[in-house]
Amino acid sequence: MAGAKEIRTQIGSIKNTRKITRAMEMVAAAKMRKAQDRMLASRPYAEKMRQVIGHLSLAHPEQKHPFLERREVKTVGYIIVSSDRGLCGGLNNNLFRALVNEVKEHQERGQRVKYCLVGNKAVAFFSRVGGEVLAQATHLGDTPRVEELVGTVKVMLDAYEAGEVDEVRIAYNRFVNTMTQNPTVETLVPLPEADAEEREKLKHHWDYIYEPDAREVLEDLLGRYLESLVYQAVVENGACEQSARMVAMKAASDNASSLIDELELVYNKARQAAITQEISEIVSGAAAV
């Protein structure tokens, strides 16, 4: 019966694991709802902001703001948004893979790359592979606040204004639905241009009327733009994290269940074999007497 006992303890430990994964699945499902609401609530703002900025990049201001100027790209800055915790499937790894490909392209073109990291997983990844890290922000929790992100954004923008970085890009997971998350890399500054349709409407030479004056309004608007985009990236990534975790934990629980079923079958067979053997021993013993 030694084999049977081993199987029993194995089944026991898998059952314990399944309890944990089940609990994590349910917690993630509850958090996912909230994270999605948060993300959907702030999406229209970020989208409209992007639209306005798109218009702005088509205007012909008398005064050129550094964020509107395109210069030759020697160094690229990345803001990388990842989760703080693991056990969420391939979420972070997919993002890092997409990123590594891009970084390789930059390096082939002889461009340098600098990073700002949000989330523990990115910090862990870059301490492993190495890279020039300017700033990091971790432990944002489930309800990230703009104030907590401002520091990271500021470091990157200061580097941009000082000319140490010629382009700032942001990498995060874009939430499509519970099953799908898309690793996304976008350019933050210099400002991206409006889409073709808008460009058609606005192609003549024009400029805004600025109140109170151009510099002040632009500063204000661009500050808000970057904050809202980085915030949006963080909440999207949060929603992705919870749904990816829920899916991963569900798969893990299902795996544990099927493993238990298999092992129970093996256990029953082993037990039956032991009983049969015992009976045949007794019978043959009795026959010998």
Add this chain to the structure above:
Amino acid sequence: MAMTVHVDIVSAEGELFSGQGEMIYAPAVMGEIGIAPRHAPLVTRLKPGDVRVDPGQGKPMEHFYVSGGILEVQPFRVTVLADTGVRATDLDEAAALEAKKRAEEALANKTGEMEIARAQAELAEAVAQLQTIEKLRKMKK
């Protein structure tokens, strides 16, 4: 048929309004402005106050309270990026009065420059909220 312009009002907490308007009034930093369709392109900052959209065709005016933000005008579109926006009908007068009282007290007690500035901003916000409520009430009568 009167001309209309597409208006979007969004705040960080969600979309407040999206639709057509004949006229939009907004509290810009340099003074209240009214925007009719085909207005020249304009960007301005908003101060705390009341954004109104006149949808035309005899429909009642839509009121929104914003605590600041950015207004962008294109000939065919007006976008309000509000810091925090509320549909004016959702405004709570008691809460606004409370906030005003708190801000006034803070202003009376505090001495630090930062604190005074913050209290003043809070006070301005509460007063603007109350004014919006007042306007709304007059309109209903």
